[in-house]
Amino acid sequence: MLVWRPVFVTAKIQKSAYDVIVVGSGAAGGQSAYTLCMDGAKVLMLEAGRKYTPEIETPMFQTPDLAPLSAVSTPDKPFGFYDATVDGGWEVPGEPYARASEEDAGRFEWWRARMLGGRTNHWGRISLRNGPYDFKPNSRDGLGFDWPISYEDIAPYYDKVELLIGVYGSNEGLENTPNSAPGCLLPPPKPLVSDLLVAQRAKRLGIPVIPGHRAVLTQPLDFTHSPARLHPGNASAQKIIARDMHERAACLWATSCGRGCAIRANYQSTTVHLPPALASGNLDIRTDAMVYEVTVGRNGRANGVSFIDRTSGKHQHAAARVVILAASACESVRILLNSKSARFPNGLANSSGKLGRYLMDTVGSTVSGQIPLLESLPPLNEDAADGHQMYVPWWLYQDQHAGKLDFARGYHIEFGGGKRMPGHGTGAGLEWLTGGSYGVKFKQDVRRYYGSFVGFDGRGEMIPNEQSYCEIDPAMKDKWGIPVLRFHWQWSEHELRQAAHMQRTFADIIEAMGGRVHGEVKTDGAKAIAPGGSIIHEVGGAIMGSDPNTSVTNAWCQTWDVDNLIVADGGVFASNADKNPTLTIMALAWRASDRILERMRRKEL
Amino acid sequence: MDRRTTLKWVLAAGAAWPLKGGRAARADAEPTARGYGTDPNLVANYRPGELWPLTFTAAERRLAAILADIIIPADEHSASASAVGVVDFIDEWVSAPYPRHQEDRTIVHDGLAWLDTEAGRRFGKGFAELGGAAQHGICDDICEESSAALENGDAAKFFALFRDLTAGGFYSTPAGRKDLNYIGNVPLTRFDGPPAELIKALGLDS
Numbered sequence: 001m002l003v004w005r006p007v008f009v010t011a012k013i014q015k016s017a018y019d020v021i022v023v024g025s026g027a028a029g030g031q032s033a034y035t036l037c038m039d040g041a042k043v044l045m046l047e048a049g050r051k052y053t054p055e056i057e058t059p060m061f062q063t064p065d066l067a068p069l070s071a072v073s074t075p076d077k078p079f080g081f082y083d084a085t086v087d088g089g090w091e092v093p094g095e096p097y098a099r100a101s102e103e104d105a106g107r108f109e110w111w112r113a114r115m116l117g118g119r120t121n122h123w124g125r126i127s128l129r130n131g132p133y134d135f136k137p138n139s140r141d142g143l144g145f146d147w148p149i150s151y152e153d154i155a156p157y158y159d160k161v162e163l164l165i166g167v168y169g170s171n172e173g174l175e176n177t178p179n180s181a182p183g184c185l186l187p188p189p190k191p192l193v194s195d196l197l198v199a200q201r202a203k204r205l206g207i208p209v210i211p212g213h214r215a216v217l218t219q220p221l222d223f224t225h226s227p228a229r230l231h232p233g234n235a236s237a238q239k240i241i242a243r244d245m246h247e248r249a250a251c252l253w254a255t256s257c258g259r260g261c262a263i264r265a266n267y268q269s270t271t272v273h274l275p276p277a278l279a280s281g282n283l284d285i286r287t288d289a290m291v292y293e294v295t296v297g298r299n300g301r302a303n304g305v306s307f308i309d310r311t312s313g314k315h316q317h318a319a320a321r322v323v324i325l326a327a328s329a330c331e332s333v334r335i336l337l338n339s340k341s342a343r344f345p346n347g348l349a350n351s352s353g354k355l356g357r358y359l360m361d362t363v364g365s366t367v368s369g370q371i372p373l374l375e376s377l378p379p380l381n382e383d384a385a386d387g388h389q390m391y392v393p394w395w396l397y398q399d400q401h402a403g404k405l406d407f408a409r410g411y412h413i414e415f416g417g418g419k420r421m422p423g424h425g426t427g428a429g430l431e432w433l434t435g436g437s438y439g440v441k442f443k444q445d446v447r448r449y450y451g452s453f454v455g456f457d458g459r460g461e462m463i464p465n466e467q468s469y470c471e472i473d474p475a476m477k478d479k480w481g482i483p484v485l486r487f488h489w490q491w492s493e494h495e496l497r498q499a500a501h502m503q504r505t506f507a508d509i510i511e512a513m514g515g516r517v518h519g520e521v522k523t524d525g526a527k528a529i530a531p532g533g534s535i536i537h538e539v540g541g542a543i544m545g546s547d548p549n550t551s552v553t554n555a556w557c558q559t560w561d562v563d564n565l566i567v568a569d570g571g572v573f574a575s576n577a578d579k580n581p582t583l584t585i586m587a588l589a590w591r592a593s594d595r596i597l598e599r600m601r602r603k604e605l
Numbered sequence: 606m607d608r609r610t611t612l613k614w615v616l617a618a619g620a621a622w623p624l625k626g627g628r629a630a631r632a633d634a635e636p637t638a639r640g641y642g643t644d645p646n647l648v649a650n651y652r653p654g655e656l657w658p659l660t661f662t663a664a665e666r667r668l669a670a671i672l673a674d675i676i677i678p679a680d681e682h683s684a685s686a687s688a689v690g691v692v693d694f695i696d697e698w699v700s701a702p703y704p705r706h707q708e709d710r711t712i713v714h715d716g717l718a719w720l721d722t723e724a725g726r727r728f729g730k731g732f733a734e735l736g737g738a739a740q741h742g743i744c745d746d747i748c749e750e751s752s753a754a755l756e757n758g759d760a761a762k763f764f765a766l767f768r769d770l771t772a773g774g775f776y777s778t779p780a781g782r783k784d785l786n787y788i789g790n791v792p793l794t795r796f797d798g799p800p801a802e803l804i805k806a807l808g809l810d811s
Contacts, residue, residue, distance in 0.1 A: 193809065
């Protein structure tokens with residue numbers, strides 16, 4: 001039987017050396033630690049934030065009346081009181097960052113979550129694969145960069161990640177929207193009334209609507225067959241993961257995933273990656289460990305990291321044969337830029353001068369509408385899988401390739417409606433429909449309109465450009481004295497036109513549903529587009545490539561300059577397809593860790 | 606009503622919106638508490654007044670309760686707003702230390718004062734002392750921002766905010782959820798989607 005041991009180490013019991021140090025505990029850190037530990041490597045994970053225990057800290061069924069201010073967002077809890085994120089947001093007390101511009105067009109906002117598991121505790125769980133085009137965008141349209149890997153290189157890792165974490169979805173065989181290997185996906189949840197209406201009416205416009213892909217267990221994981229597929233030839237790993245999969249419950253079709261999940265029915269690093277990694281006995285975790293530098297030995301190789309113990313304020317060091325940065329794209333870049341030495345005066349792994357360059361986020365734009373057909377429906381429990389039962393993959397690849405659109409890359413559409421739990425906002429802002437009713441008429445109006453709204457969010461590809469990057473601010477430091485990042489940001493016409501296209505498309509769908517668009521349809525892309533960083537899909541800054549002069553890492557996420565230093569997070573993305581990055585981050589991290597294990601076996605590391 | 610108050614109303618030509626700087630005397634009632642911080646206990650239950658002091662005066666509470674119940678009165682389906690704690694909720698809201706709530710605090714404070722001023726101008730009484738028809742008469746003039754008279758613009762903005770807050774407080778409660786026939790937030794062993802008859806009735810089966 002597996003025994004949980006007290007694995008959260010302190011300075012006193014931290015070992016003198018590890019095989020691998022993993023900086024960060026989110027999607028990239030969790031996956032790296034999991035892959036390495038299951039194969040016997042001794043890993044120290046360092047997390048800047050506090051320990052976090054979803055099993056006891058998750059507000060599973062709490063209703064808004066039990067929270068301050070009906071659980072609305074505040075500067076302390078930017079995604080609402082019940083969002084899983086603690087000590088996080090676009091602003092973190094004591095941890096400022098600088099912006100080269102405060103203008104909307106040049107603004108970048110940097111979300112961080114200082115907690116074990118990082119952003120995986122609250123993310124949307126949308127788990128889409130990049131397709132073949134997405135790894136070779138430059139070859140297709142001459143813009144941006146090709147990755148040094150192709151879809152075929154990463155497909156087996158997508159399969160494994162889906163099997164491990166549990167992703168629902170379907171295989172539709174659509175262009176650049178890959179199928180998974182048989183048995184990888186869980187069945188998608190049943191659609192809501194509003195989903196069916198969107199699907200029916202969008203179809204009339206030639207827009208496909210298919211089941212979404214999210215990391216939510218719509219049924220228990222296959223703990224009988226999956227372990228052997230995940231860890232062939234590794235009996236110990238199979239045993240550990242079989243037990244862990246068995247212990248994860250399936251979705252109970254209630255409460256928002258963004259709160260986290262105490263029954264482990266969705267993916268967050270803290271409930272999926274870390275428990276089996278800890279059960280292997282090979283993982284030590286130190287929380288409150290703010291890493292600021294990768295240290296390098298006389299041989300030019302990384303030999304560990306320096307960090308500040310946030311509880312004591314003391315500077316400490318940890319040693320290992322391999323260092324993996326998985327601190328999030330920008331934080332990993334910050335650590336490398338701050339790791340200056342006589343040998344590496346511009347920061348570590350920056351001989352190309354490309355460290356911090358080609359920062360990308362996702363293009364976001366929103367339109368919502370009110371749909372008379374959905375008014376006054378009978379009582380329905382529409383909590384479902386917490387949204388994204390269905391979505392629209394990008395459908396105009398051929399038109400785009402033929403030059404019929406005025407922007408180069410695509411977007412997918414996330415949409416949602418239904419009778420979600422009432423709270424603050426229910427009954428608000430109805431004047432455009434009610435003419436300002438109050439009294440008994442207002443109560444009738446709220447009943448009539450409740451559940452009749454559908455919102456559409458576009459999520460589109462941004463092409464990397466020379467004007468979007470981060471660097472170390474010459475003056476500003478955080479509360480520990482660590483130099484902070486300064487961000488530069490600029491959209492290109494491709495993104496702005498894409499955002500305008502989203503607005504028109506969403507309005508068309510709403511009208512095809514017989515609905516009314518709420519507010520103005522923004523045909524000016526600059527007004528339609530959400531600020532940089534606000535979609536929280538920032539990637540790039542340490543892009544992978546096949547040329548050490550123009551990229552920071554090779555195809556295995558190893559930095560060109562220091563071969564035992566790996567960037568495992570979104571920093572290595574050479575493009576940012578419309579597909580949400582998390583699944584790809586995990587697949588890349590698994591692949592990079594496999595490579596590390598192989599090189600360790602060959603005594604190269 | 607004393608003479609001084611009457612005089613004040615008469616002097617308030619056309620029920621002008623109170624000057625923004627006119628609250629210096631109430632500085633002691635300004636919320637000074639800090640927020641709940643970036644790491645609050647998410648599984649505890651919170652009541653208004655627990656995290657920061659409530660700051661409505663007794664007169665404001667009374668007015669807020671009247672207006673909340675004008676917006677959400679009791680009917681055959683559910684109780685009134687004030688009966689389910691909405692006044693405490695709005696007081697918590699306007700007393701909160703966050704920027705958005707501080708802005709709303711000014712609007713609500715000034716708006717409640719405007720109601721009394723307007724009632725005095727029209728009827729020579731406080732808003733609370735008016736009968737239902739007179740109260741509704743005032744509300745009818747400010748319940749829709751787009752059609753409100755220009756000089757009532759700020760009052761209409763206040764009414765829209767107060768209606769949103771009243772609804773937000775009300776529909777967050779068990780009574781509000783029941784009023785809307787919300788039947789979720791319960792664990793299910795399976796999710797079957799909408800019933801086939803409904804899908805068919807809506808023409809969504811093809």
